[in-house]
Amino acid sequence: MQMTLELKTVKTHYAPVRYIEGGSGQPLVFLHGAGGAQANDPFLTRLAEKYHVYAPLLPGYGDSEECGEIRDMLDFTLHSWDVVEALGLKNPILVGHSMGGMIAAEMAAIAPHDVTRLGLICPAGLWLDDHPIPDLFATMPFEMPKLLFHDVEAGTQLLTAGLTLSDPKFLQTYLVNNARQLGMAGKILFPIPERGLSQRLYRIKAKTVIVWGDSDRLIPPVYAHGFKKGIAGSELVSIPEAGHMVTLEKTDQVIQALGRLG
Amino acid sequence: MKFTWFNLMPWPYLPDDFREKNRSVWVDIDQKLFDPVKSHEVYNTYLDLLEYAADVGFDAIGCNEHHQNGYGIMPSPNIIAAALSRRTKDVGLVVLGNSIALYNPPVRVAEEFAMLDCISGGRLIAGFPVGTSMDTNFCYGQIPALTREKYQEAHDLIIKAWTTREPFAFNGRYNKLRHVNIWPRPIQQPHPPIHIPGGGSVETYDFCIDNTYSYSYLSFSGYIRAKALMDGYWKRVAERGTPDASPYRAGFAQTICVADTDAEAEKLYKEHVDYFYNRCLHVYPGFADAPGYRTIKTIQTGALSQYAPPVGGYSTLTWKDLTEQGHVIAGSPETVRQRLEELAKTLNVGNLFCLMHVGNMPKEKCMYSTKLFAEKVMPKLRNVFPDYANDDRFWCHPISQVKAGNLPTEKKALEIVGAAR
Numbered sequence: 001m002q003m004t005l006e007l008k009t010v011k012t013h014y015a016p017v018r019y020i021e022g023g024s025g026q027p028l029v030f031l032h033g034a035g036g037a038q039a040n041d042p043f044l045t046r047l048a049e050k051y052h053v054y055a056p057l058l059p060g061y062g063d064s065e066e067c068g069e070i071r072d073m074l075d076f077t078l079h080s081w082d083v084v085e086a087l088g089l090k091n092p093i094l095v096g097h098s099m100g101g102m103i104a105a106e107m108a109a110i111a112p113h114d115v116t117r118l119g120l121i122c123p124a125g126l127w128l129d130d131h132p133i134p135d136l137f138a139t140m141p142f143e144m145p146k147l148l149f150h151d152v153e154a155g156t157q158l159l160t161a162g163l164t165l166s167d168p169k170f171l172q173t174y175l176v177n178n179a180r181q182l183g184m185a186g187k188i189l190f191p192i193p194e195r196g197l198s199q200r201l202y203r204i205k206a207k208t209v210i211v212w213g214d215s216d217r218l219i220p221p222v223y224a225h226g227f228k229k230g231i232a233g234s235e236l237v238s239i240p241e242a243g244h245m246v247t248l249e250k251t252d253q254v255i256q257a258l259g260r261l262g
Numbered sequence: 263m264k265f266t267w268f269n270l271m272p273w274p275y276l277p278d279d280f281r282e283k284n285r286s287v288w289v290d291i292d293q294k295l296f297d298p299v300k301s302h303e304v305y306n307t308y309l310d311l312l313e314y315a316a317d318v319g320f321d322a323i324g325c326n327e328h329h330q331n332g333y334g335i336m337p338s339p340n341i342i343a344a345a346l347s348r349r350t351k352d353v354g355l356v357v358l359g360n361s362i363a364l365y366n367p368p369v370r371v372a373e374e375f376a377m378l379d380c381i382s383g384g385r386l387i388a389g390f391p392v393g394t395s396m397d398t399n400f401c402y403g404q405i406p407a408l409t410r411e412k413y414q415e416a417h418d419l420i421i422k423a424w425t426t427r428e429p430f431a432f433n434g435r436y437n438k439l440r441h442v443n444i445w446p447r448p449i450q451q452p453h454p455p456i457h458i459p460g461g462g463s464v465e466t467y468d469f470c471i472d473n474t475y476s477y478s479y480l481s482f483s484g485y486i487r488a489k490a491l492m493d494g495y496w497k498r499v500a501e502r503g504t505p506d507a508s509p510y511r512a513g514f515a516q517t518i519c520v521a522d523t524d525a526e527a528e529k530l531y532k533e534h535v536d537y538f539y540n541r542c543l544h545v546y547p548g549f550a551d552a553p554g555y556r557t558i559k560t561i562q563t564g565a566l567s568q569y570a571p572p573v574g575g576y577s578t579l580t581w582k583d584l585t586e587q588g589h590v591i592a593g594s595p596e597t598v599r600q601r602l603e604e605l606a607k608t609l610n611v612g613n614l615f616c617l618m619h620v621g622n623m624p625k626e627k628c629m630y631s632t633k634l635f636a637e638k639v640m641p642k643l644r645n646v647f648p649d650y651a652n653d654d655r656f657w658c659h660p661i662s663q664v665k666a667g668n669l670p671t672e673k674k675a676l677e678i679v680g681a682a683r
Contacts (some may be wrong), residue, residue, distance in 0.1 A: 066409075066558070071408060077419075137399075137400075137406070137552050137553060138400060138546070138549055138552075140547060140548050142550075172561070172562070175561050176558055176561050176562060178552055178553050179553045179555075179556065179558060179561055180558055181553070182553030182554060183406055183407040183553045183554025183555075184407065184409075184554070185409065185548045186405055186406050186407055186552065186553060186554045187405055187407055190399070190403075190405050190406060190552070190554075191399070191400070191405075192403075193308075231608040243664060
């Protein structure tokens, strides 16, 4: 059954928050990566076949307003808890991809008794000097696919489908969106996507599944071990032939892995 | 008009194949291309040229701040200004400027600028840039979307430190200081004149208008392309009910090369202009504008990054293109005078930052061009704005100057000591 997801708004203390909602089943909150999320996202659509999905957009993402009051990691973490509360949810399954995984892990660390099931899909938040993560903020759009996808050619198609980069109007909109979205993401990811999470991971009590694409070139799989080691009892699911956008490249396998959370 | 002789201090030994072999002149430029031993001569030549410009009559000499940059080997402009303050007299010292969001705590800027003002006898003209995205974000790691807020706080702290006569506590978001009490403080009161480099954002226009700061557009693409941006500024000045539209409310940087004739200018300077536009400005586009660095409002106005090259890149621009389109004003003294008059009048700019040293220009050619400019161009442009001849709000106010190297002879010193003991 094909689920239709809707874009809605919920009020929080600092900003009205846009969120994508749909499906039925156990409530699951999905926190998007630096690239954002859209209502027609194929991963969310598939996820909604099994769960009642709530995917809030960070302020500045999509068509939502920026929020100057959200500046640092604690602000992001508490804001995201504000969203969960505003949505009227208690102990939803908490899943985050990339930057969203970083936020989800922080949420679980700061309120360990409020999260019992945590899914981290190639999360950001750790840093290893020997395995520096490429500088997302200095990466030109045309260089992105090779960082994000196992199958670079197919990934390029996916990223540029329907875009007319030669149209100046389109380009300006693109620049504005990029500035708004990555500007917000930069508050916790620039210049190094690490804000002390490693010293807080021990607090996480949730049953945790870590999902990683074997050919992730943005946050290489070696980072999975840091999370696995840091979160007691966590389980790692490595997915072959998948890059950072494992959610798009191996959608079913990711959903299957999250199924282990119960 | 006020003329400031400016040197970006480019590294003059970038190889011919620099563009092909390197992705950027800035941020991740190849370490091996810098030769510390050669730099000894480069720095001293550049300082000599700045002092020479003071000798031949420029109103001010200027320096600026860039980091990890092949065309600007001045990460600390205050060190350059300190060196200049000792060997010059009466000439203004334009430090354009200190990227105040990068100093921790920013009282460091208040202190160092105060020192410069005291050592130079009130000759400092202070600049407060946000700093380019390359410098501020990519080299110095400031978070793009928070840079402007941090800048604003640094500004407020510096001004308060300069103007408050007793210790105060400063509880900022980025600076928590229990005892702010700078010692020394500047000679110029209430503080040295302030120039703000901007790239077309309305917020910066307003900031300058509200505080009576001069707005500087430091572009390398010349006065013709600057028209739209400067028109935007003057329109804003009018909209805000500013009491005057004094040309000294604005500054502009322009590359200038003077020779006997137009043909001689091309012959003498073409290769150095080419070096600057094709090697020095070879910036990797990924570093030009970190997302969040510019405000949404600014991007929406369509202002492109200052470092966005013209469509097709600079390498396609010939000497004719560069001079005709105004990137570079070059030619005989009369040609240069005409074009600068056009610049002054079309942009309504009173503070001209003359980029007279270009790329890998050798000192002899630079002296030649500088001297011709000072003797044959400057005097004819002095009074382009007679209505504002007395507007000194945006310029330094030196006190009676002490000469450096003013110790008595050892014999004289001994006599005085002898009389005292």
